[in-house]
Amino acid sequence: MKALIVGAGRLGTQIAQVLAAARNDVTLVDHDEDRIAELEGRLAVRLAAGDACEPGFLEHTGALTTDLLIAATGNDEDNLVISLLAKRRFDVPRVAARVNDAENTWLFDHRWGVDIPVPAATPLISLIEEATGATDTVALLRLSKAGVNVIETAITAQSRAAGRALADIVLPAGTVITTVIRDGQPTVPTPDIRLQAGDELLVVSHAATEQEIHAAFQ
Template sequence: MARVNDEANAWLFDGSWGVDAAVPAAMPLVSLIEEATGATNTVALLRLSRAGVNVIETSITPASRAVGAPLADVEVPPGTVVAAVVRDGTPVAPAADLLLAAGDEILVVSHAATEVEVHAAFR
């Protein structure tokens, strides 16, 4: 997937560059994600079907083994990337040394993992 700053150049980003889908930077993905993050369970927020990619949200509970652990210590499923951590309503960069806390909402992007697998990784 490629984020394209100038939509007029989207045609350049194709399979020959290893791109399955070119997404204009102005596309309102953020608003779609914000609308969907009110869910309490792990949910698929957005299915980028052409690219076979899911954006999945899960929360860190007080009983989670991830509480107090650095993000790097959480074994996410193969083909999965942590895209954002939302803490107290504020996005936090998903740095490897970020210590996870109860109440953190984790946004992951994956082309292979299921919602159940993502949920399990952070519980």
């Protein structure tokens, strides 16, 4: 799935992390250039700085081919304009928008291009589930909200883990390998599975950093 998220605050960043960890094609945009610069290298998503209320910028960031747009800025007027452009001009199949002021809830409907209105106080689990139809993504979101990091790492021919069984890999404390993706197919990891070049691993940890996870395999 291709997702375009507008608003790189805590909410939009969290959604981007979760959707990217679930192997979706994610672009995160924000009008604040400093905020985008701050996120460079920290997220496995495309980042862009600009005004998403401008049709040209939305088109530049992939609105014509996106499957899901989430307007998650802190401004209801912006979220409505972005949603309307997404639906009417770019024909985005699914549009979700955050409602910051409860008094504006009545505006967030199909007339403004909104398929899924999300009140500020509402957890995003239902939003992600409805928008993507992926229960695995919902599980990842719950992990993220619980303070558990969701990290991807890839095995190459040069990786020291290539050819070794999972049981022989020493992982940081509090770390679990949840999925091994091989030839595009996710498999449940077992201790005797031997890692191969091209394998991608989805790892969750409540304590280890991304660098520590990569170091265990590379």
